[in-house]
Amino acid sequence: MKVLVVDDEPQIRRALRTSLEAHGYEVATVGTGEEGVVASADQQPDLVLLDLGLPDMDGTDVIRRVRGFSDVPVIILSVRDAQSDKVAALDAGADDYVTKPFAMEELLARARAALRRAGPDEPPQPTLRYGALEIDLARRLVTLDGQQLHVTPTEYSLLEALVSNPGKLLTHQWLLRRVWGQGYGTETTYLRTYIRALRKKLGDDASSPALIVTEPGVGYRWVGESA
């Protein structure tokens, strides 16, 4: 059983590694959220222990990005005990939330519970393919005909939202909220601009789309043939 520990404090990493290895787990540790996402994809751990207070990125964003390509159990370790943090993390896709300082006994029990639930299932591929187009969710990398494409953060966020919900009609409001955040919902010009940029870069044609279909008055839909 492989466990990935994502925490910026070396002492905690060491403590967790010691305890986990003493209980027969294989342990990998990283110190940043970005590394955590990549390691979750590369090493395919059976469990992720994630510190919410990472220096490089917001914890809930780490969860969401991992959830973009994997269903691996994620247990949050946090110094913050606020309800809002717990609710946000759990709703972002976390499986459990433990407040530091925690008892190792309890953490191990919760880890066992999470691993038992996850049970036996095969991991999906972290990189999607649509013809000549490749999208690596873990590394935020887009390649077309082997050539790496440069996409801006907003463009990628929109692309990810589309690709993560293939075939589904995503409304303007839903996309705006997901990419730009709460408080947005009416700025359809943003969508038009970025959909256009994506189509241009991905080589899609608005009038006869093979990837992104616009549903007039409602939203957009990803229709790329998985291949």
Place this chain on the structure above:
Amino acid sequence: MKVLVVDDEPQIRRALRTSLEAHGYEVATVGTGEEGVVASADQQPDLVLLDLGLPDMDGTDVIRRVRGFSDVPVIILSVRDAQSDKVAALDAGADDYVTKPFAMEELLARARAALRRAGPDEPPQPTLRYGALEIDLARRLVTLDGQQLHVTPTEYSLLEALVSNPGKLLTHQWLLRRVWGQGYGTETTYLRTYIRALRKKLGDDASSPALIVTEPGVGYRWVGESA
């Protein structure tokens, strides 16, 4: 979503029932462990909230007995915060452990997380079929003879209103309010126009309808034979 609450204190049962029902859950409550085990088998809830301090039997035994026939997510509610209790409950098969007094917000978030994990069992028939006509409510797709149909937002909204209430007589006013919003209710010309468009696209005939029946002076009715 059905939730079974197992707790011996009537106040807690009532409080949980109120909050859960306010969030759209169907709630059943029992007061003893024995009843809890029986109800878990009979009613097949999607989630069990279990008080550890029941008068009739030990909480971990309840978990074990339930686990004997079901993988339903079980969240423990307990006044005891001792490590040994948590570890025992989790290792007995519980999914999560929340200490009373708990914040309802957090409990609901943990319940969502547990339900999400159990998640993709059987999506409750997201796609309706009426002969050669298929309506995928989740993806917002309409197909006829395998061919994808293009329906405008208003057309789809009206179709959805009809299909969601099969066999029921939907009055002009009800349809207008549902599709066009409050403030409408007399514009029957809108209905005539869009019912006509739908019948045309769906291949239905107004004079001998197989899908949408006109109830003169009152409204319309969806009579498609589910197949």
Place this chain on the structure above:
DNA sequence: GAGCGGCGTGAAGATGTCGTGAACGGACCG
């Protein structure tokens, strides 16, 4: 059998949305 109202039909104008191209301004970096 004549009058009336509701319905289906067809088509026209008005409205709104989309795709497109481009410009502006701030952030970042050298």
Place this chain on the structure above:
DNA sequence: CGGTCCGTTCACGACATCTTCACGCCGCTC
């Protein structure tokens, strides 16, 4: 300080959709 990248915003033509109107048909009432 100058350049680039990126997010934001605007304007315009093309087109789909929504709204509105007019007409003929049918069933009902008197």
